[in-house]
Amino acid sequence: MQELYMGDQEITPVDPTPGVVTVGDVTYHLDLIQGTDEWLHQRLGIMTASEMKLILTPTLKIAANAKEKLHLYALLAQRVNDYIEPSYVSDDMLRGINSEAEVQRIYGENHAPVRNCGFVTTDRLGFTLGYSPDGLVGDDGLIEIKTRMAKHQMQTILDGDVPTEYMLQLQTGLLVTGRKWIDFISYCGGLPMFVKRVFPDPKFQDAIIEAAHGFEMRLQGKLAEYKAKAAIMIQTERLDDEDISI
Numbered sequence: 483m484q485e486l487y488m489g490d491q492e493i494t495p496v497d498p499t500p501g502v503v504t505v506g507d508v509t510y511h512l513d514l515i516q517g518t519d520e521w522l523h524q525r526l527g528i529m530t531a532s533e534m535k536l537i538l539t540p541t542l543k544i545a546a547n548a549k550e551k552l553h554l555y556a557l558l559a560q561r562v563n564d565y566i567e568p569s570y571v572s573d574d575m576l577r578g579i580n581s582e583a584e585v586q587r588i589y590g591e592n593h594a595p596v597r598n599c600g601f602v603t604t605d606r607l608g609f610t611l612g613y614s615p616d617g618l619v620g621d622d623g624l625i626e627i628k629t630r631m632a633k634h635q636m637q638t639i640l641d642g643d644v645p646t647e648y649m650l651q652l653q654t655g656l657l658v659t660g661r662k663w664i665d666f667i668s669y670c671g672g673l674p675m676f677v678k679r680v681f682p683d684p685k686f687q688d689a690i691i692e693a694a695h696g697f698e699m700r701l702q703g704k705l706a707e708y709k710a711k712a713a714i715m716i717q718t719e720r721l722d723d724e725d726i727s728i
Contacts, residue, residue, distance in 0.1 A: 507606045508659055514600025516614055524601050524612075527561035529694055531613040531654035537697045540646050542689040544696060554697065558704055563720060581629045585669045586617055593665070593677070594619050604658050607691060609698045613658040616667075624664040626652055635670035644678050653686040 501513030514521045529537070536553040537545050560566055586596045596617035603612045616627040628648065630638070638645060644652065644666045652664050668676040 506660065507604055509603050510599050510618075511601040511603075512597075512599050516600055521600050521614075522566045524603075525614075526564060526566060527557050528603070528610050528612045529557070529697065530611070531651045531658065534650045534654045534690060534694070535647070538650060538689060538693040540650070542686065544693050550697075554701055554704065558701060558708065561701075561705065562708065565720060581669060581671065582616060582627055585627045585629070585667060585675070586625075588675060589617075589625060589665070589667060589677070594623070596625060602655075602659050604660070607695065609694075611654070611658050611694060613655040615655060615659070619665070622662040624655055624659060624661050625667055626655060626664055627667045627669060629669050632670050632673060635668055635673045635676070638668045638676050639674060642678075644680060649680075649686065650690070652680050653683055654690055656680070656682045657687050657690055 501511065503510045503512060511521075511524055514524060533553060536549050539545055586598075590596050596619060599615050599618050601612060601614050603610050605611075615624045617625040619625060626648070634645075645668075648666065652666060656664055662681070664680050666676075666678045666680055
């Protein structure tokens with residue numbers, strides 16, 4: 483079996499899938515490209531770091547609102563249908579996608595080399611939790627890139643800290659991977675690149691675990707309820723857009 487290396491740490495692919503490696507209880511999907519159908523398939527029905535803000539508030543309180551309920555129903559539908567509905571890609575998102583390689587290059591030249599990785603999962607909590615890093619750094623680090631408008635970049639540079647709205651994603655990424663640090667990178671072409679190292683915070687991670695566990699229990703309860711109700715209904719087949727004639 484071919485061996486892969488992550489920094490000085492030897493890791494072995496999970497047979498028989500190339501590019502999938504396991505280190506302890508963490509699985510790295512190294513060859514996945516974010517945004518592709520294959521990447522979406524790996525995320526089916528899984529709570530992820532970028533969506534943790536939907537089930538936990540910035541003040542670390544369990545969310546009990548319409549967005550949390552809709553997210554529960556969305557993951558439930560994914561688990562039932564084995565399908566993720568297309569979502570809108572904004573101009574800001576496209577700008578971030580297009581600039582990611584450049585940010586990785588700048589970071590690599592000034593800090594440390596970056597290794598791509600499409601998705602990371604762990605089952606150590608008794609259910610699957612996922613994170614899509616913007617890069618792996620050595621054995622211990624991660625990077626998370628945010629491409630931002632000039633006014634927000636200016637504020638972050640002057641504040642000198644990670645904006646509050648990103649902390650749940652960063653701490654969930656650290657929790658999933660078990661890595662020691664993550665460098666938050668705020669980028670806006672023409673302005674200095676802001677880099678801030680973030681370490682695991684037990685207060686955040688305990689709240690994330692509690693919220694994620696409660697959400698998963700609610701999801702499983704709704705799944706059982708759905709199966710009981712759907713069993714006596716007429717089942718339909720999902721049609722792709724190209725299969726629908728007008």
